[in-house]
Amino acid sequence: MRDTSAIPVPKPETLLDWYDRHARKMPWRVGPAERKAGVMPDPYRIWMSEVMLQQTTVAAVREYFLKFTDKWPRVSDLAAAADADVMAAWAGLGYYARARNLLKCARAVAADYDGVFPQTYADLLKLPGVGPYTAAAVASIAYDEPAVVVDGNVERVMSRVFNVLTPLPDAKPELTALAASLTPQDRPGDYAQAVMDLGATICTPRNPACGLCPWRDNCVARLQGTPAELPRKKPKKVKPKRRGIAYIARRVDGAYLLETRPESGLLGGMLGWPGSDWTESDPTPAPPIRAEWKTLNAEARHTFTHFHLSLTVLTALVPMERQPERGEFIPAEEFDPKSLPTVMRKAYDLTDSGRT
DNA sequence: CATGCGTGGCG
DNA sequence: TCGCCAAGCAT
Structure with missing residues (x-):
């Protein structure tokens, strides 16, 4: 040397x-x-x-x-x-x-x-x-x-x-x-x-x-x-793949069903679509409101710090009087996809409304 | 103290 | 397509 x-x-x-x-x-x-x-x-x-x-x-x-x-x-x-x-x-x-x-x-x-x-x-x-x-x-x-x-x-x-x-x-x-x-x-x-x-x-x-x-x-x-x-770094762990389901419900007046996520944890405190847990095994369906859910062809793919996510997106149009079991309806004029974390915006972008 | 926690750009 | 990377912090 x-x-x-x-x-x-x-x-x-x-x-x-x-x-x-x-x-x-x-x-x-x-x-x-x-x-x-x-x-x-x-x-x-x-x-x-x-x-x-x-x-x-x-x-x-x-x-x-x-x-x-x-x-x-x-x-x-x-x-x-x-x-x-x-x-x-x-x-x-x-x-x-x-x-x-x-x-x-x-x-x-x-x-x-x-x-x-x-x-x-x-x-x-x-x-x-x-x-x-x-x-x-x-x-x-x-x-x-x-x-x-x-x-x-x-x-x-x-x-x-x-x-x-x-x-x-x-x-x-x-x-x-x-x-x-x-x-x-x-x-x-x-x-x-x-x-x-x-x-x-x-x-x-x-x-x-x-x-x-x-x-x-x-x-x-x-x-x-x-x-x-340099600098040398310790090797990183491989990111596991997880899957989940997101439910995008739109009421006939244009309002979207959203929920504020828990304060701590992933995307804590952010607005998001109600959905299943994100797991390495098959996600358990968890629709937030009774409706005729339709599965979109494409999936929302997103990589977080420590895992890859593939999100199946379901959409439904629901009547005014139907009450959700989770989340709350945000009036159309108050809804802005830019106020969503990226994975949620990606899911929205797959819907008819998101592409227009 | 190792792990959880986003996103977009770049080679 | 994919791994790496960017002015870290909380627990």
Whole structure:
């Protein structure tokens, strides 16, 4: 193996210089030039963006961020919102516990902190839906506290620069310590965003653009010729296949029979079609209302984090006076398929109404 | 502490 | 078509 002991440890200043020239523009971001001029970001908007960005791409977050901050410009506005409105606005973004915690957090800030976000890592960490990453990101970006920000980008950059061969998640403490060793006292917020920009645009999972990297002469994995092999990860489990039945009942006045799912668990708190459990064996029929159910030809296919789902969709037209055993009828003018989680919208899209 | 928890894009 | 992946958190 090549002797890498002579490779200099990377300097945060080098990355910050790169960030000054290449920072990506985002709706929630205060750019490096503005930031140097003394402009501070709105903690509410930083927190909102960070929660949305948890395990989610910038491209997907953009429109949701604009929608949320337009509807609810301040944390007090969000705190006063109805649960169903927030869940409906979040529909399609995934990981719905984030939306429930977002609202809980806004209400906690309004009630316990007089509508002003706490300003330290330690206090931020107490908020619902705010873990080590988000607390550090808000503390550093919104308040310039030199907190140690460790997300997937940072893990990837650190594992390559320092050639960490331990697979994740075991490597997490080591990578966190390495990240801490580089976190500067000066401009910690810009530095945190710089590492994430580097990971997103240069130090990418596949085909990293090492030639353009400001730390190219400090990266042990690059000097070894193996940056794309890092970080190593423990093998994942295979996703089982499950099946289920969804019942889409439309009343003659156009109202749809829907139900709000339980607060916890899969798609918790979201609106959905009544149906069977989703199981690996044959699903047990469970029609929510007496009707002449017709099975659609196509099935709705969807993959969740930990299983594949194939959903058989049944439809029926029911008379006004018929009472459902589960769920409630939502008037046609209040029904918007965009307020459904994606699997439920896919089922709707298979119906005659959904295709028109 | 391993597991549950979405979605869309990309190679 | 398919596995991997993206600014993680709660339990």
